Amino acid sequence: MSQYWSGRFAREGMIWGSQPSPSAEQASEVFRAAGLGSVLVPGAGYGRNTKVFSAGFTTYGIELSAEALELAEEWDPATHFIAGSALEQQLNTQVDAVYCYDVLHLFLEEERRRLIEASLAQLRPGGLLYFTSFSDEDPNNGCGRKLEPGTFEYKEGKYAHFFSDADLRSHFAGTEIIESGSFVERLQSSRGGTHEYILRYLIAHKIG
Numbered sequence: 750m751s752q753y754w755s756g757r758f759a760r761e762g763m764i765w766g767s768q769p770s771p772s773a774e775q776a777s778e779v780f781r782a783a784g785l786g787s788v789l790v791p792g793a794g795y796g797r798n799t800k801v802f803s804a805g806f807t808t809y810g811i812e813l814s815a816e817a818l819e820l821a822e823e824w825d826p827a828t829h830f831i832a833g834s835a836l837e838q839q840l841n842t843q844v845d846a847v848y849c850y851d852v853l854h855l856f857l858e859e860e861r862r863r864l865i866e867a868s869l870a871q872l873r874p875g876g877l878l879y880f881t882s883f884s885d886e887d888p889n890n891g892c893g894r895k896l897e898p899g900t901f902e903y904k905e906g907k908y909a910h911f912f913s914d915a916d917l918r919s920h921f922a923g924t925e926i927i928e929s930g931s932f933v934e935r936l937q938s939s940r941g942g943t944h945e946y947i948l949r950y951l952i953a954h955k956i957g
């Protein structure tokens with residue numbers, strides 16, 4: 750996995766351009782309205798979305814790819830980036846909120862559970878989480894070799910899990926879910942093209 754992403758960041762740089770996802774702006778509004786002060790972004794990439802949070806919150810980003818981290822430190826110097834796996838706890842402090850954009854669907858079931866567990870371990874009781882991931886309504890769902898229920902190798906050497914609303918909610922069964930829904934994400938690539946994905950999002954409180 751890390752080789753795949755490092756290769757892409759090395760070749761393509763800021764793969765999805767510099768504009769943040771509208772979901773980062775929505776999450777930022779939700780966190781601000783709740784009076785929160787710190788945000789963790791697991792799988793932060795090159796900082797396209799962390800920059801939304803670092804403008805108003807103490808922000809931490811965890812990222813595995815050294816190539817992405819090099820871009821991130823330049824693009825968003827206000828975020829504290831940590832080199833490492835988001836499947837393990839990296840912070841020795843707990844944050845008020847977690848925003849995780851399009852990372853959960855990259856993993857098979859056991860690792861998806863580990864990502865959620867590690868994220869919750871770094872979130873204070875009562876804190877908020879906002880996750881996005883591929884939707885089962887996306888046209889890539891069901892394409893290619895099936896690896897696990899809902900998980901397909903939809904491009905050669907690249908697989909993803911496609912979530913129904915019930916599936917996404919069941920992953921967060923140990924939390925108090927506030928809202929879930931879906932939206933179309935339009936991405937501008939660094940090479941000038943655009944493409945669309947259908948995503949789901951979920952907002953929840955950590956119980957405790």
Ligand SMILES: C[S@@+](CC[C@H](N)C(=O)[O-])C[C@H]1O[C@@H](n2cnc3c(N)ncnc32)[C@H](O)[C@@H]1O
Pocket residue numbers: 750751754755765791792793794795796797798811812813814817833834835836849850851852855
């Ligand atoms: C689809 S990209 C999303 C990037 C970022 N969340 C954004 O909003 O632009 C997935 C990112 O997760 C990173 N990643 C994959 N596995 C990881 C892991 N175990 N720990 C931390 N980051 C990981 C990849 O290097 C890549 O930057």
